[in-house]
Amino acid sequence: MSELFLTNAKVVTHRGVFDGGVLIRDGKIEEVLKGDFKPVKGEVKDLKGKYLLPGAIDVHVHFRTPGQTEKEDFVTGSKAALAGGVTTVLDMPNTKPLIVDQASLDAKKREVVGRSLVNYGLYVGATLDNLEEIKKVHGACGLKIYMGSSTGNLLVDKKEVLEKFLSEYQGLMVVHAEDEECIEEGKIVHADEISRASGTKGDAKVHSLVRAPRCAEIAVKNLLHLAKKYGARVHIAHCSTMAELEVIKKFKDEKVSVEVTPHHLFLTDKDYEMYGNLIKVNPPIRGLTDQVALWQGIKEGLIDMVATDHAPHLYEEKMRPYAEAPSGLPGVQTMMPLLLNAVNEGKLSISKVVELTSYNPARCFGIKDRGAIENGYYADLTVVDMDLARNVEREFLFSKCGWSPFADWKLKGWPVMTLVNGEIMYEWRDKFGERAGFEVEYT
Ligand code: NCD
Ligand code: ZN
Ligand code: ZN
Secondary structure (H helix, E strand, C coil): CCCEEEEEEEECCCCCCEEEEEEECCCCCEEEEEEECCCCCCEEEECCCCCECCEEEEEECCCCCCCCCHHHHHHHHHHHHHHCEEEEEEEECCCCCCCCCCHHHHHHHHHHCCCCCCEECCECCCCCCCCHHHHCCCCCCCCEEEECCCCCCCCCCHHHHHHHHHHCCCCCEEEEEECCCHHHHHHHHCCCCCCCHHCCCCHHHHHHHHHHHHHHHHHHHHHHHHHHHCCEEECCCCCCHHHHHHHHHHHHCEEEEECHHHHHCCCCCHHHHHHHHHHCCCCCCHHHHHHHHHHHHHHHCCEEEEEEECCCCCHHHHHHCCCHHHCCCCCCCCHHHHHHHHHHHHCCCCHHHHHHHHHHHHHHHHCCCCCCCCCEEECCCCEEEEEEEEEECHHHHHCCCCCCCCCCCCCEEEEEEEEEEEEEEECCCCCCCEEECCCEEEE
16 A cells, blocks of 8 residues: 655645645545644655645647657657646547547547556547437547537538537537638638738738637537527637627536637737747637636636647648648646746636636546545645746657747746656656556546
8 A cells, every 4th residue: 555645735726725735545635634744654745835736637638649649649748748737638539530439439548548647538529420429439528529620620510410419419518619611701801811921920810810709709609509509518619709708608507618728818919920830729819808808707707727729730830831830739738837827927826727727627527536635536736836937948848749839938836746646757847757647537
């Protein structure tokens, strides 16, 4: 029986912060301990006043397995996660081949098992003709529906098919809500700018015009009308605009959950000048008004969680002219540092960070015994040094893609130790454990 005491910590829950620690036994939190306590046996780690958070659960990553492992795989992706204080990831199905039935899901599981250093769940994806098959699938964390085309070949752009999924599928549907017709229209209206867009970084800004806020608003409206009509459980991926939030406000109940990405919280369209195609992503980076609305949405509780949409592509691919550069950017390693830095800047509380990155993701996705520091829960834990101020250094980016728009940003507040299932799997700055993570279970 292995025992480990973490002592002298500031324990953070979604409700508040208290002095104490935890006793970990056989991978689980045996006991949450308050105040000063003297362990009598077992191994002891004195956290010296650092913060102890439940490990972050990122419900939206693309680790590119199978088929695009030149961009990322579960070893490199999960290392980036660990260094970013993320202990569980839910991985998207827009791979090669697509994960759209039981056979492809099972094949992916065989490829991932034993490789991921963090815990994981896997999505299946909806197509125009797989509803009957999808209804029979077991062992997925949710069903991904693309209403608008993005990277990869998954798309449900027929309203009748979308309606059938919402009326008949019983599980959780995670939706990329951008209206395909609206995007196609945007491409026609801005055809000249797109063809003129060359290598100049600022040219990438046309992406925000092509996929205008209106496209997201239309899709979210259509989606939530249908969800309400059929009582479906939907999760809106990467909400990025004020207009979406206004629709969401009207429909929000326990059957609707909402995520926002770090890139929409921390970048605006002014940043194209600096980063060009590196920040070409779907839905696009928006203007300041939308960014402010997202922070307000967090404050008001309209937004349930932050998820990264970690979508790495190779640097060479991103350096192509605008029209040929793929959409998506990495984020799983930088989400927590960005949010912790925001805590230090007074933008939100550290308890709110826990609510947004672990408590709510676990609750909304029904992830069993994770997402909180409680007796009997898995010891998925992140130790945070709120006084550590460091640049995001390129040589310590563990994603296979090797770049980040947040490289060189100076951030204060960093994960310095990450435990997964009771095992110390990461220590500042590049020390990793070897034990594989588990596939999560659902309540
Ligand atoms: C994602 C990708 O690259 O897989 N790209 C993106 O721009 N977000 C796909 C997606 O989630 O839409
Ligand atoms: Zn998406
Ligand atoms: Zn995505």
